[in-house]
Amino acid sequence: MTDLASVDRRAALDGFGALAPQAPDALLGLIALYRDDSRAEKIDLGVGVFRDDAGLTPVMRAVKAAEAILLREQESKSYLGPEGDIGYAELLADVALGRELARSPRIVGVQTPGGTGALRLGAELLRRALPGASIWIGSPTWPNHAPIFQEAGLQARAHRFYDVASAQIDLAAMLEDLEAAAEGDVLLLHGCCHNPTGASLSTEQWQSITDVCAVKGIIPFIDLAYQGLGDGLDEDAWASRALFEALPNALLAYSCDKNFGLYRERVGALWVQSACAEQSEPVRGNMLALARSIWSMPPDHGAAIVRTILERDDLRNDWMAELAEMRNRINMLRQMVAQSHPGLAFIGAQRGMFAMLPIDKNAVTSLRAEQGIYMAGNGRINIAGLSKQNMSNFVAGLAPHL
């Protein structure tokens, strides 16, 4: 007699037989290695979360206060709908886009699960609207960028952006590569605090990129994941706003996970600007239909926290004050690193949580094995993982490799 259970099992195994094994996430592997390292003086510069001087990633004061309010006042956890928390998206639009753009009838926005969800939703929308479009992505970039767009069916194409050896943005190379872009292609840009390089485009460089987009009919898709962690809330959003003002179509993927310290709560938003106000309703309708088929509704708690903070002057002011403390800490550490060695001077002028050290893979491995200094395989360090206490060990360990 046939053993039905074993037939089913075989069929199921064959059914997934075509799947190729996937390499484990390198940064997550680094967390485990760091955890299992017993050296007291080990330094974690790997994972991209803010750390205070004690090496902790605290819950922000305003977040704790907002959670207490929600605990007291929230009366229902019933469904909200695919657009999520409408008040959240409206209040956050002022922070991200500024008051004027936030009220533009050409711009629509919805809550998403984190910045990743915003990027994916934008990618899906682009595939519907412009099925043949390529997305141009600078190198290096956040490793998740290309997979997000490729999984949504867009063709990802790389352009040069940053030269590690000279620690400079190579704008000429970027513009040369973009000559191959077609009308209706999309250009992914980091709005501020570039991950992994920390390199900031100058006003003139942003203008050149805007001009290329205008002349060639390229649509900018801005990833703004670190607003307020570079130079200030308005300063860090300046370039995104300028692109929206200068160009007919634009997208902005936003994350509150770093600047509100809400990482695991998955808080983000996507704004899309169309050429004319008549396109806004179809854009919104398609965003919501896509959201409904992917996550149905975004998770509520983190967005409710952000709304609660932005609704109240006292909490908003305290959030801005603590964000400034975080930013000042990162920028103070940048100055300390920059002054520690001529080969690290470039880090002082960069912004955000990350920098790429001009060292090769062997140096990265030997720093980990011999000094207990952990960083991503490409030499990216999380500046916030440094402190006044570990700075001299970091510089002493690194110096022979520079």
Ligand SMILES: Cc1ncc(COP(=O)(O)O)c(C=O)c1O
């Ligand atoms: C450049 C960039 N974009 C987007 C994200 C995604 O952020 P979230 O955790 O909100 O999905 C990150 C997170 O590391 C990032 O570095």
